[in-house]
Each structure stands twice: as C-alpha cells, then as structure tokens.
Amino acid sequence: MSRDLVELAKRRGYFFQSAGAYGGVSGFYTYGPEGATLKQNVEDAWRERFQVREGHREIDAPTVLPEPVFEASGHLDGFDDMLVECPECGESHRADHLVEDNTEIEEAESIPIPEVETLIADHDLRCPNCDAELAGQSVEEFNLMFETNIGPGSSSPGYLRPETAQGIFVEFPQLAEYARNQLPFGITQIGKAYRNEISPRKSIIRVREFTQAELEHFVDPEADEPPLDRVADVELTLYPADEQEREDGEYLTKTVREAVDEGIVHEWIAYYLGVGKQWYESIGVDMDRFRFRQHLPGELAHYSADCWDAESEVDGDWIEISGYSYRSDYDLSKHDDHSDDDFTVFKQYDEPTVVERATVDPDMSYLGPEFGGAAGDVADALETLAERDRTAFDAETVTVEVDGETHAIPVEKTGFSVDEIKETGEHVLPHVVEPSIGVDRVIYTVLDHAYEEDEIEGEARTRLALEPEVAPTFVGVFPLMDKDGMGETAREVTADLRAAGFDVTYDDSGNIGRRYRRQDEVGTPFCVTVDYDSLDDDTVTLRERDSTEQVRVAVDDLPDLLADLRSGDLAFGELDAPTPDQ
RNA sequence: GCGCCGAUGGUCUAGUGGUAGGACCUGAGCCUUCCAAGCUCAUGGCCCGGGUUCAAAUCCCGGUCGGCGCACCA
Numbered sequence: 001m002s003r004d005l006v007e008l009a010k011r012r013g014y015f016f017q018s019a020g021a022y023g024g025v026s027g028f029y030t031y032g033p034e035g036a037t038l039k040q041n042v043e044d045a046w047r048e049r050f051q052v053r054e055g056h057r058e059i060d061a062p063t064v065l066p067e068p069v070f071e072a073s074g075h076l077d078g079f080d081d082m083l084v085e086c087p088e089c090g091e092s093h094r095a096d097h098l099v100e101d102n103t104e105i106e107e108a109e110s111i112p113i114p115e116v117e118t119l120i121a122d123h124d125l126r127c128p129n130c131d132a133e134l135a136g137q138s139v140e141e142f143n144l145m146f147e148t149n150i151g152p153g154s155s156s157p158g159y160l161r162p163e164t165a166q167g168i169f170v171e172f173p174q175l176a177e178y179a180r181n182q183l184p185f186g187i188t189q190i191g192k193a194y195r196n197e198i199s200p201r202k203s204i205i206r207v208r209e210f211t212q213a214e215l216e217h218f219v220d221p222e223a224d225e226p227p228l229d230r231v232a233d234v235e236l237t238l239y240p241a242d243e244q245e246r247e248d249g250e251y252l253t254k255t256v257r258e259a260v261d262e263g264i265v266h267e268w269i270a271y272y273l274g275v276g277k278q279w280y281e282s283i284g285v286d287m288d289r290f291r292f293r294q295h296l297p298g299e300l301a302h303y304s305a306d307c308w309d310a311e312s313e314v315d316g317d318w319i320e321i322s323g324y325s326y327r328s329d330y331d332l333s334k335h336d337d338h339s340d341d342d343f344t345v346f347k348q349y350d351e352p353t354v355v356e357r358a359t360v361d362p363d364m365s366y367l368g369p370e371f372g373g374a375a376g377d378v379a380d381a382l383e384t385l386a387e388r389d390r391t392a393f394d395a396e397t398v399t400v401e402v403d404g405e406t407h408a409i410p411v412e413k414t415g416f417s418v419d420e421i422k423e424t425g426e427h428v429l430p431h432v433v434e435p436s437i438g439v440d441r442v443i444y445t446v447l448d449h450a451y452e453e454d455e456i457e458g459e460a461r462t463r464l465a466l467e468p469e470v471a472p473t474f475v476g477v478f479p480l481m482d483k484d485g486m487g488e489t490a491r492e493v494t495a496d497l498r499a500a501g502f503d504v505t506y507d508d509s510g511n512i513g514r515r516y517r518r519q520d521e522v523g524t525p526f527c528v529t530v531d532y533d534s535l536d537d538d539t540v541t542l543r544e545r546d547s548t549e550q551v552r553v554a555v556d557d558l559p560d561l562l563a564d565l566r567s568g569d570l571a572f573g574e575l576d577a578p579t580p581d582q
Numbered sequence: 583g584c585g586c587c588g589a590u591g592g593u594c595u596a597g598u599g600g601u602a603g604g605a606c607c608u609g610a611g612c613c614u615u616c617c618a619a620g621c622u623c624a625u626g627g628c629c630c631g632g633g634u635u636c637a638a639a640u641c642c643c644g645g646u647c648g649g650c651g652c653a654c655c656a
Contacts, residue, residue, distance in 0.1 A: 003649090011593055011607080023629065023646045075656065083583085083653080144655080162656065198583060198654050206655075301656045320655095459618065480615055509609085513617030520617095532615055541616070548617065 002315050005451050006203050008462065012522050014038065014447065015204055027200030027208030029440075034522060037472035037503060039211070039443055042283060043190050045469060046213045046437060049279045056186030056215060059175070061167025063192055066150060067157045072338035073166050073331065074302050075145060075159075084120065084139045095139045098125050113139050146194050146208075160194035164212045165434065167191075169331045172218075173341045181345050183430055184224045186217040190439070204440045205319055211439040218430040219268065220347065221328075226267055231274025232257040238308075239293040240264055251291060265294075266306050268433040269324050276310055276322060276435060283442070284467040286449040289313035292324075303330040312445040321441040327432040336429065344427035352424045358390040359383070361415030370409075377402045382414050390418060446470065450523060456548055464523030465546055468566045474503045475562060476519040480531040482508040490530040493540065493555060497528075500559040502566075520545055526565065526572075528558065544572040551575045 010016040013032030017024045031039055051058055070076040084095040099105055099119050119125075121135035146160040161167060168175070168187050179185040190213045200206050234256050243249035252264065256274040259265040265273065273292055281287055295307040303325075310322040336343035360382045367375040381400035385392055392398050393416040397408045450464045468474065477494045479486035487508055494506045505524065507515045512529065519527055527543045533552075534540050540558070543550045553561060553575070564570035 007593065017647080020629095020647090024648085026647065073656090077656095165656095195655075201649090203648095303656075456617065461618075478616090484615095486615090511614065511617085511619070513619085515618090516616080517618045529616065543616085550616075 002448060002451070004462075005448055008451070008464075008521065009035070009203075009447065027197055027206075029204050029207055034472045035443070038446075038466075038470060039439060041470040041472065042439060042443055042446065043211075043213060045283050046279065046439075047188070047190070049275065049282070050213070050215050050435065050437075051186075051188045054186060054215075054275070056188050056217070057178075058188045058190070059168060059171065060191065061164070061171065061189060063161055063194070064148060064150065064158045065161055065166060065170065067159065068338060069166055069170050069335075070145065070159055070162075072334045073169070074334065075162055075166075077302075084134055084137050095120065098134070099123075144195050144197070146196050162195050163193050163436070164189045164191045164214045165216060165331070165436065168214070168216045169335055169432075170339075172332060172335065172343050176218075176345055183345055183347070183428070184217060184219040186215055188213070188215045190214075202319075204444050205314075207440065213437040213439050215272075215433075215435050217268070217272075217433040217435075218332075218345075219433060220345075220428055221431040222428075223347075226271035228256060228260065228267065228271055228274075231271060231278070234274040234277050236265075236270075236273050236277055237287075237291045238264060239291050241294045241296050244293070244296060265308065266326050269306060269308055269326055272324050272433065272435045273308060273310075276324065276437075280310065280312075280321075280442075282467070283470050284446050284450055284465075285312055285442075289449060291318070293318075301325070303327050305330075312441075312449070314445055314448040319441060319445075320438070321445055322435065322437040325434045325436065327434050329429040329431050331432060332429050342427075344429050346425055347428045348425035349423070352422050354420055354422050356418055357421045358386040358393075358416070358418045360386045361417075362409075363413040363415060366413045367409070371407060374402050374405075374407070378407055378409065382409065382416075386414075386416060390416075461517055461520055463520040463545065466523040466525065468525045469568065471523050471525050472503060473505050473519070473522055473524045474526065474566060476505050476507055476515065476524050476527040478507050478512060478515050478527065478529050480512055480529055484532070485535055486530045486532070489534055490528075493528060493530060493558070496555075497558065497562070500563075502559075502562060516543065516548070526562065542575070547572070 008014070012034055014035035015029050015031050018028040018030045019025050047058070050056070067076065084098070095116050099116060102125055103119065103123055105119070117137075117139050120137070120139070125134050126132060145162050148158050148160065150156040150158040168189055175185075175187055191211065192209055193212050194209050197206060197208050200208055204210075232255060236254055236256060236259055238252045238254055238259060239249070240252065243252070254262065254264065256270050259273075260267045260270045277287075277292075280290060290310070290312050292308045293311050295304070295309065300307055305326045305328045307323055307325040309320045310324070311318045312321050313319075332343040335341075360379075362379045362382055364375065364379065367378055371378050378400060381402055382398070385398070385400055393411050393414065395411065397410050398414060398416075399406055399408045401407075446466065447464065450466045452463045452465050454461060454463065464471075466472075475497060477490050477497065479490040490508070491506065494504050497504045505519070505522075507518065509515070516527060523545070525545045527545075529541045529543065531541065534555070538555045539552050540555055541550045542553050542558075542561070549572070551572075561570070561575075565572060
C-alpha cells in the first residue's frame with residue numbers, strides 16, 4: 001500500500017474514507033472534488049472508447065432489483081454460504097458442500113445452521129485439507145449481497161446489484177426490441193455495484209460500494225465476428241493459464257491477430273483486449289506494469305466460459321482492474337427460463353425452409369376426465385414423444401410415462417399429425433461478450449502510475465503526471481503578484497478559460513514557486529502566469545507540469561492552444577514561442 | 583470473520599498517570615517581477631464507550647477504524 005499516495009489523495013481531495021466524523025465506515029470511500037472529476041473524466045474516456053466509437057448504446061438501470069432476478073442469475077446461491085473453519089490448519093470450507101459430499105443429503109444449503117453443525121458432528125466430518133475433526137466447530141454464515149426490502153414489510157425482498165450487468169440482462173427483451181431485433185448490438189452501463197465484502201482492504205482497491213463500467217455485447221455465436229482489423233496490430237502482454245501453471249511461466253507478447261490465429265484468446269475477447277489496451281494506455285496506465293492474465297480453470301465464475309483479467313501492478317502487487325469474460329448464453333438462458341419473457345432474437349433465414357414436423361393437439365376434454373391433475377403432463381409428454389418418435393403413434397393407442405406411471409391414450413384423442421411446416425427463421429439465444437471495468441481500481445492505478453517524486457533545482461517535488469485528458473484540474477492561472485493590475489487580468493483570463501470549458505483553478509497565495517508546486521501535486525498539467533509583460537502586450541507564460549518549461553503565448557490564443565494540448569493534437573514541446581527570462 | 587500491530591491538529595509526528603509541543607499545510611499582513619525564500623500573527627488535535635484512580639490522551643477491557651497475514655473476493 002502506498003501510504004504516500006493515500007495521504008496525498010486525502011490531503012488534495014482525491015478520495016478519503018467516508019463518514020470520518022463518525023469513526024469512518026469500512027469499505028466506503030468518498031471521492032473529493034479532484035477525485036470526482038478525475039472519475040468523471042475516466043468514465044467519459046471509457047464511454048468514448050467502448051461505447052461511442054463502437055456504436056454501442058448506454059442504459060441506466062436501478063441499483064436495487066427484486067429477488068427473482070438474482071435467483072435466475074445464480075447470485076443468490078451464494079447468499080447462504082456456510083463456512084466452517086478447521087481448528088488445525090485454519091482452512092475455511094463450505095459447510096454445506098461438506099455435508100452434501102459426505103452424506104446422502106442434497107441441497108444442504110437450505111438446512112438451518114444449528115442442524116448443519118449437528119450433521120457435521122454426527123457424521124464425524126473432517127477437514128478435507130488435513131483430516132482434523134470439524135465436530136464442535138461453529139458454522140458461520142455470510143452474505144455477499146446487501147439485502148433490503150422493497151416497500152413495507154418483508155414480503156418483497158430485493159438486493160443491491162453485485163454487478164451492473166444484471167440490470168442489462170433483465171432488460172434484454174426491451175433492448176433487443178430497441179435494436180430492432182438485429183444482432184449484434186452492445187449495451188453499456190456505468191454505475192454503482194455493491195458487495196458486502198467480509199474484509200475490505202487496501203483503500204479503494206477493495207470496497208463495498210464501487211463503480212463498474214460494463215459493456216454487454218450481444219452476438220450471434222454462429223454468424224458474428226469481431227472487427228479484428230481495427231485492433232489487429234495492437235500488442236498484448238498475455239499471461240495464459242498454462243504459463244501460470246508452469247514454474248518458469250512467462251508472458252507472451254502477441255498482437256491481437258496473432259493471439260487469435262494461434263488460438264490463445266477467443267476472438268471476441270481478443271478484440272476487446274485490443275480496445276482495452278489502447279484505452280488503458282491513453283488514460284495513463286503504465287504499460288510496463290500491465291498485463292492480461294487468463295483465469296485458471298478453477299477460478300472461472302459460474303457464468304463464464306473464458307475470462308481474461310486486465311491487471312496492473314501497484315505497490316508490487318498485481319491487482320485486477322477489469323475482466324473480459326465470454327459469458328456465452330448463460331445469463332440470457334437463465335432469465336429466459338426464470339422469467340415470463342422471451343430472451344431470444346428471431347433470426348430470419350435467407351430462404352424459408354420446409355420441414356416435416358410431427359405435432360399433437362390432444363383432446364383435453366378426453367384427457368381431463370381421464371387423467372385428472374396429470375392431464376397437462378400427459379399432454380406435454382405426448383408432444384415430446386411426437387417430436388422424438390412419431391412411429392409410436394402408428395398403433396391404436398400410444399403410451400407415455402408420467403411420474404413413473406404409464407398411461408395409454410387412444411391415438412385418435414392425441415390429435416397427432418405430420419405436417420409440412422415452412423420455417424422462415426429460428427430463435428437464437430445471443431452470446432454475451434463482457435468487458436467489465438472496475439473504475440475505482442483503474443483510478444487507483446492511474447494515480448499510482450502517475451505518482452512521481454523528482455528533483456527540481458535541488459528541491460524534491462511530488463508530482464502527479466496525469467494525462468491531460470483525465471487530469472481533474474486542467475489549468476492553473478496565477479498573477480505573478482497580486483498587485484499593479486496583474487490580479488485583475490489573471491481573473492479575467494480565468495473567467496475566459498472557464499467559459500471555454502476548462503477546469504481552471506485560480507491562485508494568488510504565496511510566491512509563484514509555491515503555487516506551481518501545489519499544482520504539480522494535484523496533477524494540473526498546465527499553468528498560466530500573468531506578469532508585468534502581460535499588462536503591456538497581452539501575452540502570458542504557459543508552463544508545463546512535467547518539464548517545468550515555459551513558453552510565452554498570446555492570451556487570445558490560449559483557449560485553442562489548451563484545447564489542442566488536452567486532446568493530444570498538440571504536444572507542449574512543439575510550441576516554439578520564446579522562453580521568457582527566468 | 584480469526585490473528586498480529588497500530589490510532590495525538592488538514593498532513594507527518596514528539597510526549598508524559600496531573601489534559602499537549604514541533605514540522606509541513608492552511609488563513610491574514612509585510613516582503614518578493616517566475617519554481618516549496620524570509621518575517622509577524624492566527625486557526626486547528628489526544629478515535630469512541632466503559633473500568634481502575636483524587637486525577638486517564640497515557641493503565642485495563644470492549645468497540646470503531648486502519649495496516650499486514652489467513653480466509654473470502656460472481
């Protein structure tokens with residue numbers, strides 16, 4: 001943990017622990033004025049690269065969703081996790097899994113904790129790691145989702161979303177309609193997500209409320225291919241699973257094209273690794289402290305078919321800052337099953353095809369009286385049988401089995417027929433490609449990688465070398481001294497630059513060097529100083545943070561000049577105006 | 583959640599059973615025509631609760647928060 005960076009972040013208004021006046025609250029941080037703007041700038045840059053340039057669209061879903069959503073998504077399975085800790089080796093194990101593995105019991109998750117403890121003692125369950133007795137150990141419950149009640153009473157439980165993605169998936173039917181049922185299309189969302197972490201750590205690296213920027217790209221797995229050409233030559237630092245499992249595992253440096261051709265990375269994932277690499281670099285992540293690491297097989301989330309994390313090195317540790325996951329049709333198929341709506345997209349064939357299909361149209365006025373409550377199941381069984389084995393309907397009666405009972409039905413009552421059906425297309429369950437960015441961790445990385453301590457004229461100085469595109473304060477404006485009209489002129493320059501859309505700070509406190517140092521520490525890339533010459537010829541000095549070099553420019557040119565410096569169209573070194581005497 | 587360590591102005595820190603000093607920062611003034619200069623003045627602090635004691639910021643217990651390790655991390 002970089003104490004210096006955390007201290008600077010607090011002192012200069014980047015971020016600090018929330019509710020300090022009440023002792024603080026673990027796992028929650030407030031972004032101060034500089035941090036909130038930095039975050040906004042990072043989000044804007046992400047939106048520009050992952051959404052606008054890719055032709056995707058953004059939505060804004062609720063942070064609270066009702067329980068059935070998470071039953072479908074699989075997140076609720078983790079709700080009642082029960083842990084038991086081994087007294088010998090200290091290893092924690094899922095108590096419900098131990099019970100299921102060693103007894104005839106299934107669904108141990110729903111058993112109350114005291115009974116699980118009794119089961120562990122009765123069956124003499126032992127630690128899978130060291131074989132120590134677990135009897136007598138207490139079973140602890142934990143819950144990674146924040147639970148709440150929607151409306152009064154507890155009849156309608158809801159949860160704070162543990163990932164923004166579910167807000168997109170549950171709205172897929174509406175979103176597909178918006179996309180005119182055409183694949184592929186992509187939906188982004190930037191917003192808060194919540195996990196009730198057992199143990200928040202490392203300042204804003206592991207918190208209970210965090211911001212995700214997620215893209216869910218819905219594609220036809222049969223037909224759609226990523227536009228690899230756009231990023232084909234982008235070089236990726238890859239750390240595949242097999243290299244991680246080797247003792248002398250190494251990174252591979254491959255272009256996006258090579259990574260796909262050599263079968264190292266799924267093509268859709270590779271495409272977004274290329275996009276991501278460009279983006280991280282553009283906002284100031286140090287590419288020497290950056291890699292893409294493939295998840296090990298045991299590490300994959302319940303929904304994920306393949307996953308690569310973007311990782312950055314901060315303070316000697318590698319931290320996950322984004323996940324690039326191929327979620328296949330997991331989420332949409334779950335919501336398709338659990339909800340009332342259809343989560344498929346109808347894909348029309350080029351030419352309609354004619355197929356023979358065996359169907360039934362059972363006479364329910366016969367089945368009903370005959371089979372009572374089982375009538376519906378019998379009808380379903382007939383339909384299934386017709387699809388599977390139409391010869392079963394050749395005889396006078398057909399038999400189906402429902403719940404272990406065999407039923408005979410006269411074929412004439414089944415409405416059995418074989419028809420030619422014209423099929424104009426089919427329903428496709430889209431696959432999902434998901435780049436998921438942890439905004440807070442990206443911000444920590446950007447700050448950490450920008451943090452420099454260097455020496456200017458024998459004096460140590462601390463400097464945040466933030467990219468101009470994301471720096472929260474873009475320009476500082478100072479009068480050399482606040483007298484002889486310089487202060488007034490500097491205030492006018494400040495107002496003009498603010499009107500031109502820049503984040504400007506005005507400072508006339510202390511000597512000029514002190515003011516430069518303040519802005520270096522905040523990470524302000526440029527400073528404008530109004531001096532005596534300014535009063536005569538309407539020019540000012542423009543100073544760059546990293547080099548501390550200055551050029552003299554006309555006041556009237558400032559807005560255009562600064563805009564070009566911010567966008568990267570112009571580098572400070574290209575300015576050739578004469579350097580003022582210092 | 584467990585274990586170890588810690589908590590003094592905004593920040594960094596000194597310190598003692600008799601309620602606190604420094605540095606930096608910040609603010610006001612003087613000085614100063616370009617990189618943390620100088621002078622004067624000022625604001626601001628012992629994490630919370632309980633216990634022991636005549637007296638607790640200091641000792642003890644509990645809590646909160648933080649760092650590290652274990653575990654967890656969709």
